[in-house]
Amino acid sequence: MADRKTAPARPPEPADGGGSSADADSSGVAVLDRAFALLGAFGQDDNSLSLAELARRTDLYKSTVLRLLAALEHGGFVRRLSDGQYAIGPAPLRLATIYQRSFQVGPAVEPLLKQLSADTGETASFYVRHGDARIALYRWEPARSVRAAVAVGQQYALRQGASGKVLCAFSEDRSAGFEAIRARAWADSYGEREPDTASVAAPVLAADGRAHGAIAISGPRIRLSPPTTMLAACQAVLGAAREATRLLGGDVARLDAASRALSPDQFSGGA
Numbered sequence: 001m002a003d004r005k006t007a008p009a010r011p012p013e014p015a016d017g018g019g020s021s022a023d024a025d026s027s028g029v030a031v032l033d034r035a036f037a038l039l040g041a042f043g044q045d046d047n048s049l050s051l052a053e054l055a056r057r058t059d060l061y062k063s064t065v066l067r068l069l070a071a072l073e074h075g076g077f078v079r080r081l082s083d084g085q086y087a088i089g090p091a092p093l094r095l096a097t098i099y100q101r102s103f104q105v106g107p108a109v110e111p112l113l114k115q116l117s118a119d120t121g122e123t124a125s126f127y128v129r130h131g132d133a134r135i136a137l138y139r140w141e142p143a144r145s146v147r148a149a150v151a152v153g154q155q156y157a158l159r160q161g162a163s164g165k166v167l168c169a170f171s172e173d174r175s176a177g178f179e180a181i182r183a184r185a186w187a188d189s190y191g192e193r194e195p196d197t198a199s200v201a202a203p204v205l206a207a208d209g210r211a212h213g214a215i216a217i218s219g220p221r222i223r224l225s226p227p228t229t230m231l232a233a234c235q236a237v238l239g240a241a242r243e244a245t246r247l248l249g250g251d252v253a254r255l256d257a258a259s260r261a262l263s264p265d266q267f268s269g270g271a
Contacts, residue, residue, distance in 0.1 A: 035068050044154055048085040096153055105212055108247040112240045113140040119236050122219035123148045127163040129171055134164045148197050148218035162187040162201035163216040170203045170211035185258035186234055191221055198224040200234045202241035205250040212248060215241045227267040234262060
């Protein structure tokens with residue numbers, strides 16, 4: 001009988017359970033992706049989530065979620081509550097503070113937002129671009145009970161809302177379709193992100209003409225829709241953006257020209 005050929009023996013796995021360096025890198029990236037997915041599963045209104053809900057939102061096995069949660073809990077990124085649910089831990093707050101400080105605009109911007117909110121009676125915010133989203137780094141809300149809600153650290157759609165359009169117009173990639181906003185140095189919006197909210201924004205400019213970010217006010221659409229009201233709001237926003245630009249060493253000429261060119265017929269009230 002002819003000898004049968006046998007398949008070559010597979011080399012034994014390394015004692016540490018790892019594969020090649022490429023395999024190890026891929027595995028490490030996958031673990032990080034899943035961990036980030038778990039953190040991203042928490043929404044703005046989620047105080048806590050169960051293991052089952054985290055597994056559902058991330059499409060991961062419960063056993064995988066449980067292992068990742070243990071690692072995240074050890075690092076302070078999540079915490080396990082007495083009822084067995086999971087909540088965000090303190091570590092992201094520390095990183096958010098470092099993130100805010102890295103922009104080095106807080107000392108210049110925060111007092112201006114406080115004054116802007118007091119002058120207009122509306123919510124004043126400072127946004128930065130983060131990829132295809134915008135994030136509110138700082139915010140000051142008025143004392144009045146009916147106001148626009150802006151969550152610090154929350155990601156919002158980049159191409160919606162006045163601040164998003166300003167960030168597109170003055171970003172490094174010079175996004176197409178925003179030439180008019182780039183020319184006039186401000187943007188308004190009516191009901192783009194929330195149907196009952198209106199806003200107006202202007203850039204805080206660096207020396208090279210790009211934007212550090214955008215200062216905006218937002219409030220109920222019914223209050224801000226009258227053209228004369230939005231005109232006054234835009235003047236106030238441009239004034240705050242000008243002062244922030246000056247404090248950060250940018251060229252204020254563009255914002256000065258924008259303020260001089262304002263007129264009521266530039267505001268339609270969202271009609």
